[in-house]
Amino acid sequence: xxxxxATVAHIAKLARIRVDEVDLEPLASELSGILKWIEQLDExxxxxxxxxxxxxxxxxxxxxxxxxDGDCRDKVLANAPQTxxxxxxxxxxxx
Amino acid sequence: MTADLTELTVGSARDGLDKGxxxxxxxxxxxxxxxxxxxxxNAFILPTPHRALADxxxxxxxxxxxxxxxxxxIPVAIKDLFCTEGVPTTAxxxxxxxxxxxxxxxxxxxxRSAGAVMLGKTNMDEFAMxxxxxxSYFGPALNPWRRAGDNRAVVPGGSxxxxxxxxxxxxxxxxxxxxxxxxxxQPASFTGTVGMKPTYGRCSRWGMVAFASSLDQAGPFARSVxxxxxxxxxxxxxxxxxxxxxxxxxxxxxxxxxxxxxxxxIGIPKEYRVDGTPAEVEALWQQGIAWLRDAGAKIVDVSLxxxxxxxxxxYIVAPAEAxxxxxxxxxxxxxxxxxxxxxxxxxxxxxxxxFGTEVRRRVxxxxxxxxxxxxxxxxxxxxxxxxxxxxxxxDAWQSVDALLTPTTPTAAFGVGExxxxxxxxxxxxxxxxxxxxxxxxxxxxxxxxxxDGLPLGLHVVGRAFDEETVLRVAHVVERAAAFDSRxxxxxxxxx
Numbered sequence: 255x256x257x258x259x260a261t262v263a264h265i266a267k268l269a270r271i272r273v274d275e276v277d278l279e280p281l282a283s284e285l286s287g288i289l290k291w292i293e294q295l296d297e298x299x300x301x302x303x304x305x306x307x308x309x310x311x312x313x314x315x316x317x318x319x320x321x322x323d324g325d326c327r328d329k330v331l332a333n334a335p336q337t338x339x340x341x342x343x344x345x346x347x348x349x
Numbered sequence: 350m351t352a353d354l355t356e357l358t359v360g361s362a363r364d365g366l367d368k369g370x371x372x373x374x375x376x377x378x379x380x381x382x383x384x385x386x387x388x389x390x391n392a393f394i395l396p397t398p399h400r401a402l403a404d405x406x407x408x409x410x411x412x413x414x415x416x417x418x419x420x421x422x423i424p425v426a427i428k429d430l431f432c433t434e435g436v437p438t439t440a441x442x443x444x445x446x447x448x449x450x451x452x453x454x455x456x457x458x459x460x461r462s463a464g465a466v467m468l469g470k471t472n473m474d475e476f477a478m479x480x481x482x483x484x485s486y487f488g489p490a491l492n493p494w495r496r497a498g499d500n501r502a503v504v505p506g507g508s509x510x511x512x513x514x515x516x517x518x519x520x521x522x523x524x525x526x527x528x529x530x531x532x533x534x535q536p537a538s539f540t541g542t543v544g545m546k547p548t549y550g551r552c553s554r555w556g557m558v559a560f561a562s563s564l565d566q567a568g569p570f571a572r573s574v575x576x577x578x579x580x581x582x583x584x585x586x587x588x589x590x591x592x593x594x595x596x597x598x599x600x601x602x603x604x605x606x607x608x609x610x611x612x613x614x615i616g617i618p619k620e621y622r623v624d625g626t627p628a629e630v631e632a633l634w635q636q637g638i639a640w641l642r643d644a645g646a647k648i649v650d651v652s653l654x655x656x657x658x659x660x661x662x663x664y665i666v667a668p669a670e671a672x673x674x675x676x677x678x679x680x681x682x683x684x685x686x687x688x689x690x691x692x693x694x695x696x697x698x699x700x701x702x703x704f705g706t707e708v709r710r711r712v713x714x715x716x717x718x719x720x721x722x723x724x725x726x727x728x729x730x731x732x733x734x735x736x737x738x739x740x741x742x743x744d745a746w747q748s749v750d751a752l753l754t755p756t757t758p759t760a761a762f763g764v765g766e767x768x769x770x771x772x773x774x775x776x777x778x779x780x781x782x783x784x785x786x787x788x789x790x791x792x793x794x795x796x797x798x799x800x801d802g803l804p805l806g807l808h809v810v811g812r813a814f815d816e817e818t819v820l821r822v823a824h825v826v827e828r829a830a831a832f833d834s835r836x837x838x839x840x841x842x843x844x
Contacts, residue, residue, distance in 0.1 A: 265717045268720060269672060269713055270679070270697050270700055271712065272697035272701035273701070273709075281710075284710065285717070287772065288710075288772060291661060292665060294657075294661055295665075295731065297658075300730060300733035303733040305732035305733045305736060306733075306736045306739065309550075309735075309739070309786070309788025310595060310813055312550065315596075330451075332451060333448050333682065336686070342681050344681055345691055345694075347691075
């Protein structure tokens with residue numbers, strides 16, 4: 255599968271990473287090269303094979319449905335680039 | 350007092366502290382001086398001398414009261430991927446610049462409660478994505494080794510390149526790293542150190558900056574197998590904060606080093622003989638086989654037919670998980686924010702400037718393989734291949750107890766030599782990735798030198814949660830190899 259410029263622009267949008275127009279073409283050829291190498295997996299017959307869900311067999315544990323953490327608003331906000339009134343602050347999203 | 354405290358092993362430093370031959374403060378100061386003199390190796394993103402001395406003094410006070418833990422007073426370096434409370438943690442990325450975790454990772458908390466002294470946070474490839482340390486936002490860590498008669502810089506491997514360089518250059522007695530596709534074992538091989546990735550689920554991932562959650566696992570670097578056993582014992586253990594951390598007892602790993610492999614069955618997988626492997630790597634492998642045979646092990650040829658598909662499958666699974674894990678870096682809650690007119694523009698600008706080239710590449714690949722219409726063709730296919738890879742190992746364990754292979758297809762390469770060709774860089778991990786895909790424990794032990802004088806490692810892989818056999822075999826390889834070469838100090842202020 256070879257990626258074109260438009261597809262790279264689309265996945266960059268999905269990934270929320272700005273990519274300048276001039277970078278789209280080289281990025282498309284670079285990502286296509288990697289995908290082409292990955293596609294050797296097509297040689298493997300996986301009919302009837304279950305996909306792996308966990309490398310080590312485990313059963314998920316139960317725990318009590320109890321509050322074990324919280325009441326640490328200031329700690330949570332301490333690393334934020336911008337806060338206001340005890341909240342994370344971002345550019346205006348509602349007109 | 351010993352002539353140079355940085356030359357000790359973890360085991361001998363522990364004995365010296367116990368006998369009162371020196372204090373943790375003296376031991377720690379010796380390492381802090383070495384770190385300062387080795388700034389040009391760029392092994393540390395952030396040395397933490399004040400913290401180290403405070404840890405050392407607290408340790409000396411505990412020892413005076415007879416309350417010491419397994420690593421009490423031992424100076425160690427910590428990969429800058431482990432969140433450390435009150436100490437900035439970057440994962441080698443600009444996007445986390447300025448982030449100071451309000452909590453401590455379980456692995457570093459375990460090391461701390463065993464009494465270890467933290468010397469600082471080590472350099473690494475950005476978000477652990479790389480095999481040379483060259484993708485770090487803070488510049489590459491350099492290998493203390495160089496090719497014989499050549500003064501050009503050589504990479505320490507990656508992603509835990511700073512931890513490996515620190516241990517090799519005698520800047521720390523041991524270090525913590527993490528291994529997603531080879532990020533402990535490959536740099537250990539490149540720097541002539543011992544590096545171990547335990548079984549997935551053996552160490553808690555809580556508080557480790559996530560790259561690929563189904564593959565990431567913490568482990569130790571040290572200068573001997575015995576030291577790796579001691580440090581792993583302190584790092585490992587059940588943790589209810591990580592749902593994938595397995596509740597099994599941590600054995601006494603040091604006690605596993607019996608020196609006896611008589612009757613043990615060692616598998617030699619024929620698929621690990623990859624095209625273009627240099628003759629010296631093949632010769633070292635044969636030497637390792639001979640060492641184990643001479644020690645009484647039974648050598649068995651085995652086949653792991655899906656080996657060659659492990660790396661391409663990894664390059665679907667790991668970027669897919671990374672694209673999901675790295676979605677959290679959006680300029681809202683921590684780290685870098687780059688202004689934008691709208692919320693959307695702020696996200697896009699922050700992530701464009703905050704992520705380096707390799708991270709962007711992998712996030713885009715991951716986004717693509719998970720996007721509508723492609724999930725079955727890529728991600729589901731890779732997870733099916735992963736089942737087959739794991740089954741290969743399950744089949745092998747019918748006839749063998751552990752596997753012996755080279756760690757890497759080549760010795761360390763020069764800075765800048767491979768950075769422009771992603772696939773050639775990815776091929777570094779071709780021999781280490783299968784153990785991550787199957788969740789198995791593996792260790793790299795320094796076993797010889799390449800023709801141009803760089804270290805080469807041998808790799809032992811074992812059954813899930815059987816780190817003891819892996820360590821026991823590695824210990825026998827180590828004794829037979831008697832690897833005592835060391836890098837010729839060339840960096841500023843080297844002793």
